Amino acid sequence: MPQAELLKLLEGIADEAIGMDSSVVPLKYPGLFLISTTDYFYPSVDDPYVQGKIGAANVLSDLYAMGVVDCDNVLMILAESTDMSKEERHTVTSLMIKGFHDLVQEAGSRVTGGQTVMNPWPIIGGTAMSTCKQEDFIMPEHAVEGDVLVLTKPLGTQVAVNVHQWISIEAKWSRVSDFMTKDDAERAYQVAMDSMARLNRNGARLMHKYGAHAATDVTGFGILGHSRNLARNQKAAINFEIHSLPIIKHMKEVNEKVNFKLMEGFSAETSGGLLVCLPANKVEAFCKEIEEIDKHPAWIVGRVVKSEADRTQNTSKIVDNPTIISV
Amino acid sequence: MPQAELLKLLEGIADEAIGMDSSVVPLKYPGLFLISTTDYFYPSVDDPYVQGKIGAANVLSDLYAMGVVDCDNVLMILAESTDMSKEERHTVTSLMIKGFHDLVQEAGSRVTGGQTVMNPWPIIGGTAMSTCKQEDFIMPEHAVEGDVLVLTKPLGTQVAVNVHQWISIEAKWSRVSDFMTKDDAERAYQVAMDSMARLNRNGARLMHKYGAHAATDVTGFGILGHSRNLARNQKAAINFEIHSLPIIKHMKEVNEKVNFKLMEGFSAETSGGLLVCLPANKVEAFCKEIEEIDKHPAWIVGRVVKSEADRTQNTSKIVDNPTIISV
Numbered sequence: 001m002p003q004a005e006l007l008k009l010l011e012g013i014a015d016e017a018i019g020m021d022s023s024v025v026p027l028k029y030p031g032l033f034l035i036s037t038t039d040y041f042y043p044s045v046d047d048p049y050v051q052g053k054i055g056a057a058n059v060l061s062d063l064y065a066m067g068v069v070d071c072d073n074v075l076m077i078l079a080e081s082t083d084m085s086k087e088e089r090h091t092v093t094s095l096m097i098k099g100f101h102d103l104v105q106e107a108g109s110r111v112t113g114g115q116t117v118m119n120p121w122p123i124i125g126g127t128a129m130s131t132c133k134q135e136d137f138i139m140p141e142h143a144v145e146g147d148v149l150v151l152t153k154p155l156g157t158q159v160a161v162n163v164h165q166w167i168s169i170e171a172k173w174s175r176v177s178d179f180m181t182k183d184d185a186e187r188a189y190q191v192a193m194d195s196m197a198r199l200n201r202n203g204a205r206l207m208h209k210y211g212a213h214a215a216t217d218v219t220g221f222g223i224l225g226h227s228r229n230l231a232r233n234q235k236a237a238i239n240f241e242i243h244s245l246p247i248i249k250h251m252k253e254v255n256e257k258v259n260f261k262l263m264e265g266f267s268a269e270t271s272g273g274l275l276v277c278l279p280a281n282k283v284e285a286f287c288k289e290i291e292e293i294d295k296h297p298a299w300i301v302g303r304v305v306k307s308e309a310d311r312t313q314n315t316s317k318i319v320d321n322p323t324i325i326s327v
Numbered sequence: 328m329p330q331a332e333l334l335k336l337l338e339g340i341a342d343e344a345i346g347m348d349s350s351v352v353p354l355k356y357p358g359l360f361l362i363s364t365t366d367y368f369y370p371s372v373d374d375p376y377v378q379g380k381i382g383a384a385n386v387l388s389d390l391y392a393m394g395v396v397d398c399d400n401v402l403m404i405l406a407e408s409t410d411m412s413k414e415e416r417h418t419v420t421s422l423m424i425k426g427f428h429d430l431v432q433e434a435g436s437r438v439t440g441g442q443t444v445m446n447p448w449p450i451i452g453g454t455a456m457s458t459c460k461q462e463d464f465i466m467p468e469h470a471v472e473g474d475v476l477v478l479t480k481p482l483g484t485q486v487a488v489n490v491h492q493w494i495s496i497e498a499k500w501s502r503v504s505d506f507m508t509k510d511d512a513e514r515a516y517q518v519a520m521d522s523m524a525r526l527n528r529n530g531a532r533l534m535h536k537y538g539a540h541a542a543t544d545v546t547g548f549g550i551l552g553h554s555r556n557l558a559r560n561q562k563a564a565i566n567f568e569i570h571s572l573p574i575i576k577h578m579k580e581v582n583e584k585v586n587f588k589l590m591e592g593f594s595a596e597t598s599g600g601l602l603v604c605l606p607a608n609k610v611e612a613f614c615k616e617i618e619e620i621d622k623h624p625a626w627i628v629g630r631v632v633k634s635e636a637d638r639t640q641n642t643s644k645i646v647d648n649p650t651i652i653s654v
Binding site: 005008009020022023024025027029032034036037038039040041042072073075077090112113114115117119120121123125126127129131 | 332335347349350351352354356359361363364365366367368369399400402404417420421424439440441442443444446447448450452453454456458
């Protein structure tokens, strides 16, 4: 749902939570907090097992963005498509459940329940929760001037998923065939799937190690939508400046033919990377260590600058002619 | 989704949870448990505010069935219908959110987050969670021979919702017009709505006060489906015998014309009552007190009998010619 419409609907109900990826509730047991998040969406990749993993990576990511490393349990949210035959449905759903289950296990947690319904469109997602002490999570509100922004996964997953669907549709493929091959599209799709199905858990661990000041994950509202939410949530009067965009190879060119708002920063990502706000002197070590552990790079994408306005005016922008990093 | 299909899909993943309405996870903090549940469905009543309340009552009920009285927080699960105009959608969704929010507040809890998507069919529901000590919840597994089963809301909500839709469809209405008036249908619908939108929280409180041995809530699988799940979850070799069915007035007769499997015990209920297994000497006081507090009666509907078979064969049945209580 469009962000503006959603905010209007939730006016006066959940507005304190804007900029936070998870709910944080202090418990009646002194020193303990219950952190929880729910997220679900419609499958976009054609491998149901990978789709299940993406569904799990995506909901867990909301905990990781708060620096929560250990998830107590996950409830699975699932809808089977009414458009499939019973056999298709059984096969597809079994694989989605297996993928979801396997990735939750990889995250050191477990699926302990959930709800499954029938729906015209299939749905996959869940609720993840963790009871924590104060030191186990990082409130996304301590960014200061001079901090550096790091992104841990590339942008362009939605574009890659779409261009992959065009391979077999000549009218659509012809729009992009002058600058890329079908193998390029397959490769971009594979990079996107690997990225979406990968846990952001190491990012959460390193946020503690390197003293991150704030973080969010980049999903449906794009890097600019989420970084604006994060900027607004800061206690200091600051702005974010995004100066670099790591983008899956060829997706910038695809976006020039069919506008996904990728360059404006509003292209939706699924199970995107963590956008982490780090002290400048810790950034290099963070990036080096996460690449060692995850076997995938993270990129410096921006910085935190002082704002002369009131902190309620905090925002984020992409600079003119940002550096494009082809991934 | 049909129960058998669902169980097959979940084989080897969540089978330990059958018969439990919520997930129970022991935490790393000694003596603490995280109890959580997720539930969502498609709206069935034409008042979106009441529908929101029903969505909240329904998800909270899974906690109450475990004797959990206090919910820490709720995440809301919502889908707006793609079939509505933007204006309709905004009005309907705002009212659903308000109803959901108001009932969660009435339950002494709060909505701290959630997820909203667009979908062909609207969806309402949520995840409810509570961190508890051992004495705050009742594992549904201690039924013994001689126990008595009490039901705290009447059956027939799905039938009442359907017959209400027939009022304006002459071909359908004519099937039932010889034994009921349109006012009767309106009254049955009102009874069903009030019932579905009512919290089971007092039932959870009284389960502790009167030493309940086990409980579940009656929802999509009907009274027999849920009581069978509950019977299977017991540690003793027992069976349940349902001897009485409290049914919303006229719905038994409607069910004779159009079979909802109400008399077989499989008619789906939405946000149904608690089915509580109580020591025989506590039943009367439980029923008396819940009627005083809730201003609605509860009914003795069955008993727990010894089984000669292995406990894995535990089951529940409705006796021949059960007593029908017209509500």
